[in-house]
Amino acid sequence: MVAWYPITPSTSLIEATTDLLKKFRVTPEGKATFAVVQAEDELAAIGMVLGAGWAGARSMTSTSGPGISLMAEFSGLGYFAEIPGVIFDVQRSGPSTGLPTRTSQADLLSTAFLSHGDTKHVILLPGSVKECFEFSMAAFDLAERLQTPVFVLTDLDLGMNNWMSEPFQYPDKPLDRGKVLTAEDLNRLGGFARYRDVDGDAIGWRTLPGTRHPKAAYFTRGSGHNDAAAYTEKPDEYQAVMDRLTRKFENARTLVPAPLVIKDKSSKIGFLAYGTTDFALRESMDQIKKEYKLDVDYLRIRAFPFAHEIHDFVASHERVYVVEQDRDAQLASLLKLDLPADQVVKLRSILFYNGLPMDACSITDEFVTKEGL
Amino acid sequence: MATATPTPKLNRIGLPVIEYRGGKSTLCAGCGHNAISERIIDAMFEMGVEPERVMKMSGIGCSSKSPAYFMSRSHSFNSVHGRMPSVSTGAILAQHQLTMLGVSGDGDTASIGVGQFVHLLRRNLPMIYIIEDNGVYGLTKGQFSATADIGSKLKTGVINELPAIDTCALAIQLGATFVGRSFSGDKKQLLAMLKAAIAHKGTVMLDVISPCVTFNDHEGSTKSYKFMQENDEPINEIGFVASFDEIDVDYDSGQIYDVQLHDGSNLRLRKLHEDYDPTDKANAVRTLMEAEEKNEVLTGVFYINTEKPTFIDLLGLVDEPLATLPESLTRPPKSALDALMANLQ
Ligand SMILES: Cc1ncc(C[n+]2csc(CCOP(=O)(O)OP(=O)(O)O)c2C)c(N)n1
Ligand code: SF4
Ligand SMILES: [Mg+2]
Numbered sequence: 001m002v003a004w005y006p007i008t009p010s011t012s013l014i015e016a017t018t019d020l021l022k023k024f025r026v027t028p029e030g031k032a033t034f035a036v037v038q039a040e041d042e043l044a045a046i047g048m049v050l051g052a053g054w055a056g057a058r059s060m061t062s063t064s065g066p067g068i069s070l071m072a073e074f075s076g077l078g079y080f081a082e083i084p085g086v087i088f089d090v091q092r093s094g095p096s097t098g099l100p101t102r103t104s105q106a107d108l109l110s111t112a113f114l115s116h117g118d119t120k121h122v123i124l125l126p127g128s129v130k131e132c133f134e135f136s137m138a139a140f141d142l143a144e145r146l147q148t149p150v151f152v153l154t155d156l157d158l159g160m161n162n163w164m165s166e167p168f169q170y171p172d173k174p175l176d177r178g179k180v181l182t183a184e185d186l187n188r189l190g191g192f193a194r195y196r197d198v199d200g201d202a203i204g205w206r207t208l209p210g211t212r213h214p215k216a217a218y219f220t221r222g223s224g225h226n227d228a229a230a231y232t233e234k235p236d237e238y239q240a241v242m243d244r245l246t247r248k249f250e251n252a253r254t255l256v257p258a259p260l261v262i263k264d265k266s267s268k269i270g271f272l273a274y275g276t277t278d279f280a281l282r283e284s285m286d287q288i289k290k291e292y293k294l295d296v297d298y299l300r301i302r303a304f305p306f307a308h309e310i311h312d313f314v315a316s317h318e319r320v321y322v323v324e325q326d327r328d329a330q331l332a333s334l335l336k337l338d339l340p341a342d343q344v345v346k347l348r349s350i351l352f353y354n355g356l357p358m359d360a361c362s363i364t365d366e367f368v369t370k371e372g373l
Numbered sequence: 374m375a376t377a378t379p380t381p382k383l384n385r386i387g388l389p390v391i392e393y394r395g396g397k398s399t400l401c402a403g404c405g406h407n408a409i410s411e412r413i414i415d416a417m418f419e420m421g422v423e424p425e426r427v428m429k430m431s432g433i434g435c436s437s438k439s440p441a442y443f444m445s446r447s448h449s450f451n452s453v454h455g456r457m458p459s460v461s462t463g464a465i466l467a468q469h470q471l472t473m474l475g476v477s478g479d480g481d482t483a484s485i486g487v488g489q490f491v492h493l494l495r496r497n498l499p500m501i502y503i504i505e506d507n508g509v510y511g512l513t514k515g516q517f518s519a520t521a522d523i524g525s526k527l528k529t530g531v532i533n534e535l536p537a538i539d540t541c542a543l544a545i546q547l548g549a550t551f552v553g554r555s556f557s558g559d560k561k562q563l564l565a566m567l568k569a570a571i572a573h574k575g576t577v578m579l580d581v582i583s584p585c586v587t588f589n590d591h592e593g594s595t596k597s598y599k600f601m602q603e604n605d606e607p608i609n610e611i612g613f614v615a616s617f618d619e620i621d622v623d624y625d626s627g628q629i630y631d632v633q634l635h636d637g638s639n640l641r642l643r644k645l646h647e648d649y650d651p652t653d654k655a656n657a658v659r660t661l662m663e664a665e666e667k668n669e670v671l672t673g674v675f676y677i678n679t680e681k682p683t684f685i686d687l688l689g690l691v692d693e694p695l696a697t698l699p700e701s702l703t704r705p706p707k708s709a710l711d712a713l714m715a716n717l718q
Binding site: 003025027039045046048051058059217221 | 392423424425426428440441445446447448449450451452453456458459460461462463464465466467468470471488489491492688689690691692694695696697698700702703704705707709710711714717718
């Protein structure tokens with residue numbers, strides 16, 4: 001189920017998806033095995049995504065910064081009520097009309113904590129067209145496995161411009177539809193508690209509406225609930241749910257796409273970046289090597305919550321440059337929240353935020369200045 | 374000496390009414406919303422709806438809490454304020470063969486949620502949409518809602534100076550295919566309306582006046598028990614015969630209007646107003662407008678259209694629920710991807 005509201009630069013994603021669905025997701029009888037809804041706004045789009053996800057269908061929406069802001073309230077409900085859904089954000093610059101045809105990576109921090117209360121979201125960060133394909137599939141699997149909204153952040157540069165790419169590989173694994181109990185399961189178990197951590201992975205089992213068993217139903221609400229999905233305001237019950245959500249998020253570190261070690265030759269200096277920054281950064285690394293004989297290491301981050309390898313990478317370098325396309329060092333800030341205090345001091349920022357895709361010289365110049373080369 | 378316990382009456386799928394009950398209500402005693410929950414229980418029981426095949430939806434408000442107080446055997450989604458329509462849209466697209474019943478409030482629908490409400494109506498989404506209409510925000514302690522009548526007075530003395538949104542007129546105009554108004558205190562009418570609603574396919578929009586005994590049931594309120602009992606003017610009297618009941622209607626012949634609903638059930642409206650034809654859209658809206666001018670509260674079924682395609686029809690969905698389609702139907706074969714890749718080379 002696809003629900004969306006038009007916004008540059010995410011519209012092309014939906015248009016292409018719709019074309020493909022019409023081609024490949026129609027039965028011989030001419031019936032659709034999909035639904036695409038042009039919603040009345042982004043609030044409705046995410047509401048539809050959560051409704052469909054709750055009822056058991058894979059669902060997605062695609063938007064850009066202003067739409068992400070409108071999705072804030074629902075994102076928190078999705079996180080807290082534990083409902084799968086996939087939200088693509090093709091990032092652009094600025095609010096309102098902003099720079100709608102210019103690129104940026106400035107939605108990272110607001111997306112990571114989108115909503116009110118204690119909320120944090122799983123975010124996948126593809127760095128190429130091929131990864132967009134692979135991470136989209138991963139996002140649906142993760143959303144259903146983790147029972148939570150999953151965001152995929154690309155940017156205008158990746159989402160709208162033409163790229164050369166390796167051919168996409170056909171998936172070699174079946175879909176992961178997550179933990180869903182059927183009527184037969186319920187016959188065997190005699191019942192279930194929606195939010196109980198029976199497997200120790202902090203993920204409960206869910207049932208879908210329509211499941212023909214008198215004990216299949218549960219009540220979904222954003223407000224305080226205990227592990228049997230009943231309303232509660234009891235401090236210990238409420239906190240138990242909050243703590244389990246934290247454990248679930250912690251476990252997600254090993255389930256999301258791992259970071260890519262582009263280069264780790266035990267240089268004292270490392271680079272961290274994500275998404276389209278990759279292309280400029282690689283070129284800059286070549287420049288730095290050629291002109292300054294410095295062979296700097298580089299790890300490309302591909303998801304939040306951050307994998308343990310990212311911590312290890314920071315720990316094994318003296319200075320780590322976080323290269324990103326926003327003004328406020330959002331990736332570096334997110335890392336600072338995650339890293340131990342003694343590691344935080346190692347971070348330096350190289351920022352780029354004029355609306356154009358980042359270029360290698362800008363990185364090299366800033367690096368050279370900061371390193372005093 | 375043991376007395377034989379009376380065997381409870383079972384409905385046509387063999388369930389007693391207790392299987393349609395919910396948790397204990399935490400709403401104020403006497404709240405109109407509780408009476409509506411009771412009628413929903415009766416209607417679902419009498420229609421023999423399988424509780425597991427129902428999705429209960431709601432937004433936020435006292436009214437929106439009420440799905441917890443009926444049909445515990447049905448999945449329920451208490452969403453966010455004003456957004457029941459979008460969540461319902463997604464849910465029904467995923468599981469379109471289920472019956473969906475949503476409960477919203479006048480605040481939830483006519484203010485914060487009015488945008489989504491309007492678009493739900495346009496789509497003729499197959500669901501029963503109930504507004505438990507008390508003219509105030511009960512949960513946040515009694516501010517006026519957008520359905521409060523002009524000139525009505527709050528307990529605090531505040532007078533409403535803005536015109537009310539007539540959700541029924543709006544629903545008719547925008548594409549709902551079964552539109553009616555009732556009163557939580559009118560057991561017979563509300564029950565018949567709900568049963569017909571269950572048989573209908575498309576958006577059923579029922580505005581049910583439901584007095585808030587705590588904040589809006591006093592002299593000067595046009596949504597109070599007293600006002601409704603004195604000013605409720607039924608536009609038609611409703612008789613409903615389910616498809617599985619024997620057709621034996623004890624109505625006076627003459628001024629009656631029969632509507633055949635989707636499952637073969639029959640809705641019989643006895644006209645109290647001359648020439649009232651519930652399939653005439655323009656007349657339905659005019660009737661409501663005229664009543665407003667006369668300060669009357671009309672109740673009854675104002676509009677029915679059994680022809681219009683639902684949103685599910687428009688999307689041409691497969692019969693099976695999208696939620697549980699097998700991977701063989703949802704993942705195109707490798708040859709499809711290979712061909713796409715070859716095309717891009
Ligand atoms: C975004 C948001 N804004 C405000 C509220 C506070 N709020 C909760 S219920 C409500 C009004 C409910 O009124 P109505 O829908 O008429 O329901 P009633 O309580 O009268 O049955 C408001 C304003 C909220 N929950 N969420
Ligand atoms: S405050 Fe009003 S609407 Fe809310 S439960 Fe009490 S009587 Fe009902
Ligand atoms: Mg109200």
